[in-house]
Amino acid sequence: MLSREENAMFTRVGPDTPAGSLLRRYWHPIGPAEEITPEKPKKRLKILGEELVLFRDAQGRYGLIGEHCPHRATSLYYGTVEDDGIRCPYHGWKFDVHGKCLEQPFEPAGSGFKEKVCQTAYPVQEMAGLLFTYMGPNPAPLLPRWDLLVREDGFRKIVVLPVHNCNWLQAMENSVDPTHTYFLHAHQFKARGMAGGDYYYRPIEKLEFEEVRGPLWAGVLKKRTYADANEKETEAGHPLIFPNMLYAPQGPDLVIHWRTPIDDTHTYIVWMTFRPSAQGERAEQSERPPVEYLPQLTTPEGEYQMTSFASQDMMAWETQGAVFDRSRENLGAADRGITLYRKMLREQIKVVLDGGEPLGLIRDPEKNRSVHFEVSRGQAREEYTKTWSASYHDRQAG
Ligand code: FES
Ligand SMILES: [Fe+2]
Incomplete structure (x- = not known):
């Protein structure tokens, strides 16, 4: 039997929860790689309580980033996947697979604002046709070769x-x-x-x-x-x-x-x-x-x-x-x-x-x-x- 408190400690998985912090130290499968295709290069998913968007840019790099745009929180899932990232469907901010903001089309050139904004991003690796992510602190351990x-x-x-x-x-x-x-x-x-x-x-x-x-x-x-x-x-x-x-x-x-x-x-x-x-x-x-x-x-x-x-x-x-x-x-x-x-x-x-x-x-x-x-x-x-x-x-x- 567990106390209610301990049960909550073992079962809650969100960011900054005890079990969530432990689980974030390991790689987890997030789906078959074949689910991401040139025709549909993106997928919406939730892992460890975090709403995320998986995409593959035209250079073939996988990105797993927070679903909600850091500008006004619209879903990036509805964005456009481009050569070097995904562009938000609302005002066109663009993010690369590392969550770096590449463009803010309506901000003054040289304002430096885009350097101040970045999106949550997690690494993705493919092994045996499965995609895995690691959502913990760096440096990530190796993806185990089971x-x-x-x-x-x-x-x-x-x-x-x-x-x-x-x-x-x-x-x-x-x-x-x-x-x-x-x-x-x-x-x-x-x-x-x-x-x-x-x-x-x-x-x-x-x-x-x-x-x-x-x-x-x-x-x-x-x-x-x-x-x-x-x-x-x-x-x-x-x-x-x-x-x-x-x-x-x-x-x-x-x-x-x-x-x-x-x-x-x-x-x-x-x-x-x-x-x-x-x-x-x-x-x-x-x-x-x-x-x-x-x-x-x-x-x-x-x-x-x-x-x-x-x-x-x-x-x-x-x-x-x-x-x-x-x-x-x-x-x-x-x-x-x-x-x-x-x-x-x-x-x-x-x-x-x-x-x-x-x-x-x-x-x-x-x-x-x-x-x-x-x-x-x-x-x-x-x-x-x-x-x-x-x-x-x-x-x-x-
Ligand atoms: S909400 Fe994404 S660019 Fe504005
Ligand atoms: Fe069983």
Whole structure:
């Protein structure tokens, strides 16, 4: 259980909030690069409670700047993208990708006024077809080269989920809640006569959690021991990558899940899936993987479908409330992964508020060639993977 104050400290993401300051120290995905095209070189988006405009100027540089013009606050999204920046639709002030004001058409020449005005701007980098931004203080850490983004022995796919109407922490606490797979997933599938969750339909005998504190990444490793009638099996892996990612096997694929807070009550979720090639051979794939947008996870009547992992998880997270009031929860022994993750959050928020550098930032390019995670699959999961006829997202699409 958390006090109301501490719950607010963990869940609020705006500028100058404690969790918002921590989250701003990491790179976050803001969408597939292919969403920005020469025909539509701009996109409006909200990240960490800030209203922003993403654009690509005619020189091919990405900019992510505050949406509201510093002159009279009109939306720059409706502006014109030019060779070297974006021009406000109201009075024509122009800003480059760094937020520098380049022109103020109706101000006296040489007044020096444009040097006094600048717009909020954040760096944008593309990796594996995804655009990422960093909204914290300079110097920015390196954009981590997670192995799934840079491996060449398989195929990548980007999957964008419908926006989740809940606070980011609800999705993240689920990532250190390994018992939920039994009822929320396996049992729900079974109850509907569907295959897909059998692997998780086994009693869990033992749960272990291990805190990882670098050097390349920080987070929580989970280990669960299943106790079937005649076999025991321990499976380790599926790390929660601090502060807002999950790395998990999913059928034959390896998947990174990012949960980017849009604001306190909405979360943008995107996955990078990677299917290793059969013999580990190099796969020919384009620099930008295909992108799939998962359709709605609710029925036309507005109920959760409950027929896919994603809709089951969405139900669990959204029905906790837009911002789950953790002063009303009752945590048990099986919830200690959540307690451990909150301990890290509490500690790392304090580090940032005290002016320090939080865990899991990479600054050495040598160490950033490919950041790899060990995932140990138990025998049963190997079998399960072999019999898995279509990947999770293929099922979703079907
Ligand atoms: S409001 Fe943008 S130029 Fe005036
Ligand atoms: Fe789940």
